[in-house]
């Protein structure tokens with residue numbers, strides 16, 4: 001098992017920190033974006049997606065972020081309000097910054113890409129002034145997105161939030177969420193990622209993302225070696241995702257768990273990680289065995305990659321359980 005001490009008397013379950021953006025998903029799929037005529041607008045940004053997913057599952061989330069002072073910023077906040085997410089700590093930028101846009105291209109179910117427009121984005125203007133100690137100490141858990149470390153002042157805001165979380169015994173969940181286009185160089189990226197990951201209780205990432213973080217090591221690490229490294233810091237749980245092959249989770253007490261996937265009609269692959277994370281985190285709040293939490297995450301991911309959006313597509317517990325009762329399981333491969 002694992003030792004995560006969620007303080008049950010706190011009103012907020014999971015407070016997300018990081019980007020609130022807009023996804024513009026191609027309406028004409030199975031073709032390159034050059035041939036796309038129209039897009040559908042959804043709330044996006046990995047931490048936003050995970051927070052929305054947690055709300056859909058019945059958790060009480062909050063968010064620490066910054067949005068643009070325009071229609072897109074208002075659309076995002078209104079959408080989160082509609083999902084019963086506390087938005088009192090979402091600041092509004094007044095410098096003319098814009099909302100990040102993620103244009104998604106679905107060439108085929110296996111060949112999807114994201115074109116990110118992220119110049120002068122409001123989310124990276126989150127500052128330490130926007131991070132409230134009182135807000136964080138009223139949360140059971142904080143969810144940090146690695147991309148929020150990509151630039152100042154957002155970087156410093158994340159580290160302050162981490163300090164407050166550690167001070168008030170808030171469980172910290174770190175989704176590596178590595179998006180190369182947001183960073184300047186690999187060494188800078190790994191430096192900041194390591195400084196943050198060393199303070200976190202749960203670290204979730206793909207093999208490639210852990211390899212990026214561990215690039216200063218002499219040799220590439222196995223999943224077990226990666227887990228052991230992070231247990232030497234603050235981690236209680238390390239989850240390593242392997243796409244359609246499944247996922248592995250390790251706990252500090254030396255146990256490991258694997259999860260296969262569910263057969264699904266894949267429309268697009270992106271959104272798998274966010275939906276997996278929100279449902280896995282839900283399982284942690286329910287104090288489930290890790291294998292059950294991983295299976296829940298895998299089911300949520302299978303549902304979301306069969307749908308057009310990420311945020312809108314985040315399922316409820318009823319949807320996940322109905323899916324699990326009917327879907328074909330695929331072992332770890």
Ligand SMILES: Nc1ncnc2c1ncn2[C@@H]1O[C@H](COP(=O)(O)OP(=O)(O)OP(=O)(O)O)[C@@H](O)[C@H]1O
Pocket residue numbers: 206241242243244245246247260261262263264266269270271272273274276297298299301302305
């Ligand atoms: N083709 C698939 N079929 C079924 N399940 C899948 C598939 N791809 C991914 N998953 C599920 O989603 C989980 C997370 O996927 P992945 O490892 O690709 O994370 P990610 O790279 O963070 O995702 P994203 O593409 O959203 O960034 C996997 O562990 C698996 O359970």
Ligand SMILES: O=C(O)C[C@@H](O)[C@H](O)C(=O)CO
Pocket residue numbers: 019021022023043044045046047049102114270271272273274310311
């Ligand atoms: O995280 C991003 O900025 C892109 C997301 O909005 C998009 O939904 C996605 O790629 C989810 O994995």
